[in-house]
Amino acid sequence: MNNHTILINLLFVPNILFAYVPQLQPKLIIEGSMIYIIDIYNDNIKIETSNSWPQDSREKDNGLAVYLNNKWLTISEADRALSMKWLKANSQKYRLSIQKGNLYLDGNLIDLNGVTTTQIWQAIPWKNGLLCHGRTYRKGLGQSIHNLGDLLTIPAEDIEPCCILWVNPKTKRGVSRYLYGKNPKNLIVFPIPSQTKSSR
Secondary structure (H helix, E strand, O other), X not given: OOHHHHXXXXXXXXXXXXXXXXXXXXXXXXXXXXXXXXXXEOOEEEEEEEOOOXXXXXXXXXXXXXXXXXXXXXXXXXXXXHHHHHHHXXXXXXXXXXXXXXXEEOOEEOEOOOEEEEEEEEEEEEOOEEEEEEEEEEOOOHHHOOOHHHHOOOOHHHOOEEEEEEEEOOOOEEEEEEEEEOOOOXXXXXXXXXXXXXXX
């Protein structure tokens, strides 16, 4: 019996599981009334939502739970502290500026496809670009408000929106997606990336 035959036999021995478990890739998470799980694919923002805990969970006091890789994972206070440290160490906010509602990166105008930027709270390197947490509005929103009645027809997404922005430094283009309204919440990075590449 050669080595290949032995290996094949082992793979099919009952009660022995040889399964490839993919490494969990870092995700960006925002905790609110729902859990927002954010990532970037092909220069587009992907947002998944989840309740904070399954109703029958007995571990509600142990941390924040997120549903990743088809299972519930717990983000502990230690994980939060590591996330805050990583966000601070890797902040790229200093590279951004806002002038008359336009977003600039390293002095270059970013095309956000008709979006006005008013605030950027956080900006970090993410998948060869910059992922930002800020406030953006549709351009021309103010021009559509002429009286008090017009305020009643404004979509919720236009009232103090908190958004995720993705900026591609090479193309100088970006996109913005609405998440929630009112007060901004901190990003959580989980797990912490093992290595950060420059987004310049």
